[in-house]
Amino acid sequence: MTRRRVAILISGRGSNMVSLIEAASQPDFPAEIALVLSNRPDAAGLERAEAAGIATAIVDHKAHPTREDFERAMDAELASHDIAFICLAGFMRVLTDGFVERWAGRMVNIHPSLLPLYRGTRTHRRALEDGVLVHGCTVHFVVPELDAGPIIAQAVVPVVPDDTEESLAARVIVQEHKLYPHALRMICDGTAWLENGRVVFSKGWNASGSLHSPTSA
Known part of the structure; x- marks a missing residue:
């Protein structure tokens, strides 16, 4: 290899x-x-x-x-x-x-929101202000426009009623630490690549999973 x-x-x-x-x-x-x-x-x-x-x-x-x-x-x-x-x-x-x-096509970034929502800074505060019930992080190819590159992978977390910026950020960063290596693996083993401004995948994936929010503990 x-x-x-x-x-x-x-x-x-x-x-x-x-x-x-x-x-x-x-x-x-x-x-x-x-x-x-x-x-x-x-x-x-x-x-x-x-x-x-x-x-x-x-x-x-x-x-x-x-x-x-x-x-x-x-x-x-x-x-x-x-x-x-x-x-x-x-x-x-x-x-x-x-x-x-x-x-181009050789540089990636991780961003603490479900792009294209909440480009830029203070993503967790803005998510809470908007009252969204799910939030997360995104790995994307870097393009000249800020946080606008083609998306490689995303991870989602629930937003709960007593969340603060800090508690939500803590939940998101756990997923960042899982998602970034996963996305880098896909790029480097040829599973995902940039073509004509979009990410192309060589393999399918399980489409049956879902996250419902709110749910009972």
Whole structure:
């Protein structure tokens, strides 16, 4: 099995990074986490990656006069580690169209909502304000428009009457840690790929499952 070399881009503690590293440590996983790159020298996730034996790199955006210069430095690091695929995991920089287009079909992100609902920030607060009864997370290919890329996978959680932003976020992130490795596996083993602006799947799946909300405990 050929394992695709993946870089994870972070800006903070990297909780989704950890779930990807743990998944990739399994011998049957079709991806190798070859690099963790941060735009912040103090990102806690760097130490966690080093502890797992993963190569790390820092490309401080503050050290570069323009976004294009910053991204050229990132591209150089990615090329030096022979990276084939990028996972964004709490990477808090807006990427230029040029960078996104260079990595088209090879860069994914996880977002804490059921896209196309609640693009951007404060997703849990907005879901609660709207009174929705289900919420969740989405893994998608990255395109120049924010949180608008073709959807690879989604996970759903119920919203309950006493939820706060914190309790809802805690329920969603559990699913994020399961969904992101699942989506990366599908991409790297050829089960899912981007074609003509849509995600194509080579296999069917069980369509009988459902989530009803509300339900009794």
